[in-house]
Amino acid sequence: MVPEDLKYTKEHEWVKVEGTKATIGITDHAQSELGDITFIELPEIGSEINVSDSIATVESVKAASDIYAPLAGKVTEVNEALESSPEVVNQSPYDEGWILKVEVSGDSGKENLMDQAAYETYIKENK
Amino acid sequence: MGMIFEVSKQGKRGVTLPGKDVPVSSEVPKGYLRSKEAGLPSVSEPEAVRHFTSLSNKNFNVDSNFYPLGSCTMKYNPKITEKVANFERFSSLHPLAPQLIKGGRLAQGSLEVLYETEKALCEITGMDEFTTQPMAGAHGELTGIMMIAAYHSHKKNKKKYVIIPDSGHGTNPASAAIAGYEVKSIRSNDEGIMDMDEFKKHLSQEVAAVMLTCPNTLGVFNPHIKEISDLAHEHDALMYYDGANLNAILGKARPGDLGFDVVHLNLHKTFATPHGGGGPGSGPVGVKKDLIPFLPVSRVEKRQDGTFSLNYDEPLSVGYVSPFYGNFSVILKAYVYIYLLGKEGLIDASESAVLNANYLKSELKDSYDIPFDKNCLHEFVISALKQSKKGVRALDISKALIDEGIHPPTIYFPLIVKEAMMVEPTETESKATLDWFIGIMKSIARLAEKDPEHFKSLPQKAPVRRPDEVKAAKEMDVAYL
Amino acid sequence: MTYIPLSEKDRKDMLEAIGIKSGKMDDLFKCIPSELRAKSFNIEPGRSELETEKYFRDLSKKNITDLVCFLGGGFYDHYIPAAVDAIVSRPEFYTAYTPYQPEASQGTLQAIYEYQSCICRLTGMDASNASLYDGGTALYEAAMMALRVTGRNKIIMDGGVSPIYRKMLYSYTKNLSIEFVETPPAHGQSDRDEIAKYLDDKTAAIILQNPNFFGAIDDHTDIAEKCHAAGALVIESVYPISLGVLKTPREMNVDIATGEGQSLGIPLSFGGPYLGFMAVKKELIRKMPGRIVGATEDLDGRRSYVLTLQTREQHIRREKATSNICSNEALCALRALVYMCLVGREGFKEIASLCMDKAEYAKQKLEGIKGVEVKRSAPTFNEFIIRLPKDPNVVIGKMIERGITPGFPLGRYYDDLKDYMLIAVTEKRTKREIDVFAAVLEEVLWG
The missing domain is CATH 3.40.640.10 (Type I PLP-dependent aspartate aminotransferase-like (Major domain))
Structure with a gap:
């Protein structure tokens, strides 16, 4: 189940771009590889991010996975509900389990994003 | 089992103290005192002893169980080493004593232990000088990298990176990083050793050191080791030897002869000091001549008259890594072990450890995947990939072993092998034990074929069954308050 | 071998099982190129457990640990149940x-x-x-x-x-x-x-x-x-x-x-x-x-x-x-x-109080010695500093010869505190030991 209306990165993040705003989360594939998520370290609202910066960390019992900024911009919102209920990312990775929202500046990073079909192929090849 | 806090009842006590025999009382103003008492348990001695004895019975341990935990060298710890370490004149000496005028003569025995241990470790590893100060293997790594940094900075070399293969122990990149270096991780090739092309690509004048375990965590001796060290030295990068696996090569090969400049050892592995449920260990560091000036202070020195003293006057030294001279009683136990076994004993230890590992590997080959099936030394890695396709993962096999009274191998390490199980039997196991283990591993493999579901309910015989680690991580109940 | 439970026959059988026909243990190390083999391994031969114990017993006797200890500096001589x-x-x-x-x-x-x-x-x-x-x-x-x-x-x-x-x-x-x-x-x-x-x-x-x-x-x-x-x-x-x-x-x-x-x-x-x-x-x-x-x-x-x-x-x-x-x-x-469990709730308070009271007693005894100044600029726990009228290093050396480690000379770490000594008193020190300490210090200074 890879939604059609999102873009994807090789690090298994999804991005929903709406004008200059982007919402970022991790894919269903990523959450299932990690297993039960126990903690998410969220970025600070207002922080400036550049493409490839480590902006958040998703932890399970035996792994910690960094989330890298797919686009540059400024963090406008974080999903604070995840602080007390990180399992929401397991349950609803594309919807309630979104991680942060960004006010995008510039186009850098966009060239690396995959569409649904490309991401599905990418997952299969890297299994 | 209940906690000690539940045994506690107000008014009980586990030790009596002498009454006050001085005619004065200290008057500390109330503002400096705690407002309520510490709430430590109140228990009698028999209750405390019974509580902790019952706890001890819930542990697997080398005296009771086969413990083939890869990279941990869980060998038997000769009892005489404990006895010697408990000699009152060793155990009650104050570490500041030799720093006092006329205090040196109070500590001659202990200083001699340190001096002789350093000398023996030099010969065993082919290094020129040793310090016994680091208090664990990872602490030795940090000390070693600090010395490497001091060496480069003294030579005005501009260095930024430490090269580490992806099969290395997690402490390697962690130590390099906290000492201020960036880590370049080099992937392993399909023979299980560091990929040479990849290594050459990353090697530059900015590389401070190359950190290797030899044999590596797959038990494989890298035949290109000399070439690697020559290349590193051409770039003025130093060679660092992680001694976790030294038990494989005592008397057969020495890091010093292989071109390594800095070596740390884990006395709690190769030299049979007990692991203590996670420590204390001891991680002495040996160096080649060029790095001697950077060793931590103090240095133990032998005077002309045969007595021993401490030297703190080393201007290029990295300074203090330990408050005193390292984990003295652990060092003492290791020295007793070396003294007891001697040359032939140490060689026999490595030979037998390697024989045991190869024997296990060859007998397990038919039942489990062996990703790098080369001659191993003291340990090897099998994979439960075959079994995991049926739904029985390395973790499940571990739980089945616990039911048989066998401590499981190291699982999911090294990271480069899927469903890894790293097996290190050590030399202190009999053939009968190895055959018994082989039999059990084979029957587990058969059961994984037939009845994979069975494994989900294991272990059945342990005091607990698959504690919920997710709940632990989320709730963070880390103290009873 | 005492710690290696493999018999000669075990070794032979196992070597055979893994395909080493020569029966030589050293052949297990063929993966190490010959030019990389150990150049030396001059370790003395092993000893019996009896000889080992005696050697280390004798070595331990080169330590002297029966002095009365007032040395602290963060590391203390407390009683261990x-x-x-x-x-x-x-x-x-x-x-x-x-x-x-x-x-x-x-x-x-x-x-x-x-x-x-x-x-x-x-x-x-x-x-x-x-x-x-x-x-x-x-x-x-x-x-x-x-x-x-x-x-x-x-x-x-x-x-x-x-x-x-x-x-x-x-x-x-x-x-x-x-x-x-x-x-x-x-x-x-x-x-x-x-x-x-x-x-x-x-x-x-x-x-x-x-x-x-x-x-x-x-x-x-x-x-x-x-x-x-x-x-x-x-x-x-x-x-x-x-x-x-x-x-x-x-x-x-x-x-x-x-x-x-x-x-x-x-x-x-x-x-x-x-x-x-x-x-x-x-x-x-x-x-x-x-x-x-x-x-x-x-x-x-x-x-x-x-x-x-x-x-x-x-x-x-x-x-x-x-x-x-x-x-x-x-x-x-x-x-x-x-x-912590054995000493327990009550014992912990008692040990702390004993340490403080005995330290206070030691302060008062030492203050009575000519030229000795006890620093009282702040309340203390079980350790305090005194200023000596003579070089603390010399005083400490002489006291060690009389069976007391009296304390730590602060000049070792602080140039401007060369006259000072740090003294620790734990619950193990008795009134009598403190009295002797004071008497010996007085004798060393002025005797």
């Missing part, structure tokens, strides 16, 4: 490995959980780790933690922090870009004005010690308040025995409490193994270095214990770990736990 030794001598504890497999290690895991609980109760903090190497590395780890948490790079070191720990901190951080500033060593309490001079928005933390190296007791509440206002963390190194009576780090609003646990039932043993402890406020748990044990439930709903929050550690996080520590001082932590 016999049951502490009995428990840690159980091979079920001392020959076990790190408790990575919870089903095979509930004993060690529960003991560590109880240890963490006792450290929290003693310090008043919310969470403790499973141990660090010693008090000095614990302080270093705390400093590194503060840098990570605050994203700042300046550390203020109070002048009362142990000079040994100060040297360790400088050594560890030499290759990092950290700015250390130090307030001058004050024999009394922390110098508030000096601290205020350095405190700014670059400060990651202040490092304090209570009682400080000179024995002085302080209440750091006001310093903590100012540091927090500046966005800095407060680290305090504490002497656990003193917490039987003294104000806790938590009561002073300290963020990270560390210390040397040697006084909790661990022998002096010429410098180690000791026990570094660290306890923090709840919000800092995830930034803490070292192993942590957590309580949980198993499949059958039984209370059980596991290593938790392991994603902080090197075996998972590698170069991004909160520390490189792996082996810690688990058996020493067990010693500390058994000690």
Whole structure:
């Protein structure tokens, strides 16, 4: 189940771009590889991010996975509900389990994003 | 089992103290005192002893169980080493004593232990000088990298990176990083050793050191080791030897002869000091001549008259890594072990450890995947990939072993092998034990074929069954308050 | 071989099984190219257990440990109840490995959980780790933690922090870009004005010690308040025995409490193994270095214990770990736990009071000696400094010859304190020993 209306990165993040705003989360594939998520370290609202910066960390019992900024911009919102209920990312990775929202500046990073079909192929090849 | 806090009842006590025999009382103003008492348990001695004895019975341990935990060298710890370490004149000496005028003569025995241990470790590893100060293997790594940094900075070399293969122990990149270096991780090739092309690509004048375990965590001796060290030295990068696996090569090969400049050892592995449920260990560091000036202070020195003293006057030294001279009683136990076994004993230890590992590997080959099936030394890695396709993962096999009274191998390490199980039997196991283990591993493999579901309910015989680690991580109940 | 249970026949059979026909053990090492084989291995031949024991018994006699000890400096001669030794001598504890497999290690895991609980109760903090190497590395780890948490790079070191720990901190951080500033060593309490001079928005933390190296007791509440206002963390190194009576780090609003646990039932043993402890406020748990044990439930709903929050550690996080520590001082932590349980709630207060009263008595006795000045600029716990009318090194040497280690000469670390000596009095010292100490000191000075 890879939604059609999102873009994807090789690090298994999804991005929903709406004008200059982007919402970022991790894919269903990523959450299932990690297993039960126990903690998410969220970025600070207002922080400036550049493409490839480590902006958040998703932890399970035996792994910690960094989330890298797919686009540059400024963090406008974080999903604070995840602080007390990180399992929401397991349950609803594309919807309630979104991680942060960004006010995008510039186009850098966009060239690396995959569409649904490309991401599905990418997952299969890297299994 | 209940906690000690539940045994506690107000008014009980586990030790009596002498009454006050001085005619004065200290008057500390109330503002400096705690407002309520510490709430430590109140228990009698028999209750405390019974509580902790019952706890001890819930542990697997080398005296009771086969413990083939890869990279941990869980060998038997000769009892005489404990006895010697408990000699009152060793155990009650104050570490500041030799720093006092006329205090040196109070500590001659202990200083001699340190001096002789350093000398023996030099010969065993082919290094020129040793310090016994680091208090664990990872602490030795940090000390070693600090010395490497001091060496480069003294030579005005501009260095930024430490090269580490992806099969290395997690402490390697962690130590390099906290000492201020960036880590370049080099992937392993399909023979299980560091990929040479990849290594050459990353090697530059900015590389401070190359950190290797030899044999590596797959038990494989890298035949290109000399070439690697020559290349590193051409770039003025130093060679660092992680001694976790030294038990494989005592008397057969020495890091010093292989071109390594800095070596740390884990006395709690190769030299049979007990692991203590996670420590204390001891991680002495040996160096080649060029790095001697950077060793931590103090240095133990032998005077002309045969007595021993401490030297703190080393201007290029990295300074203090330990408050005193390292984990003295652990060092003492290791020295007793070396003294007891001697040359032939140490060689026999490595030979037998390697024989045991190869024997296990060859007998397990038919039942489990062996990703790098080369001659191993003291340990090897099998994979439960075959079994995991049926739904029985390395973790499940571990739980089945616990039911048989066998401590499981190291699982999911090294990271480069899927469903890894790293097996290190050590030399202190009999053939009968190895055959018994082989039999059990084979029957587990058969059961994984037939009845994979069975494994989900294991272990059945342990005091607990698959504690919920997710709940632990989320709730963070880390103290009873 | 005594420790290798393989018979000649076993070896032969096993070599054959793996395809080594020669029967030579050395052929196991054919994977090591011949030019890389050991160039030498001149280790003496092994000895019998009897010879070994005798050799080491004789060697131990070259140490002299029957002097009456007033030496402290952060490392103290406290009484160790016999049951502490009995428990840690159980091979079920001392020959076990790190408790990575919870089903095979509930004993060690529960003991560590109880240890963490006792450290929290003693310090008043919310969470403790499973141990660090010693008090000095614990302080270093705390400093590194503060840098990570605050994203700042300046550390203020109070002048009362142990000079040994100060040297360790400088050594560890030499290759990092950290700015250390130090307030001058004050024999009394922390110098508030000096601290205020350095405190700014670059400060990651202040490092304090209570009682400080000179024995002085302080209440750091006001310093903590100012540091927090500046966005800095407060680290305090504490002497656990003193917490039987003294104000806790938590009561002073300290963020990270560390210390040397040697006084909790661990022998002096010429410098180690000791026990570094660290306890923090709840919000800092995830930034803490070292192993942590957590309580949980198993499949059958039984209370059980596991290593938790392991994603902080090197075996998972590698170069991004909160520390490189792996082996810690688990058996020493067990010693500390058994000690804290045996001495217990009442005993802890009593030991602390005995230490203070005896130290006070020693002060009064020494004050009576001509030319000896006891510094009384601050209240003290069990350690205090005196000024001698003659070179302390000479005095100490003469007293050692008379069977007393009287204390530590401060000139060893402080040029301007060459006339001073640091004296520690534990519950083990009797009135008579203190009387003799005073008499011998007087004789050495003026006799």
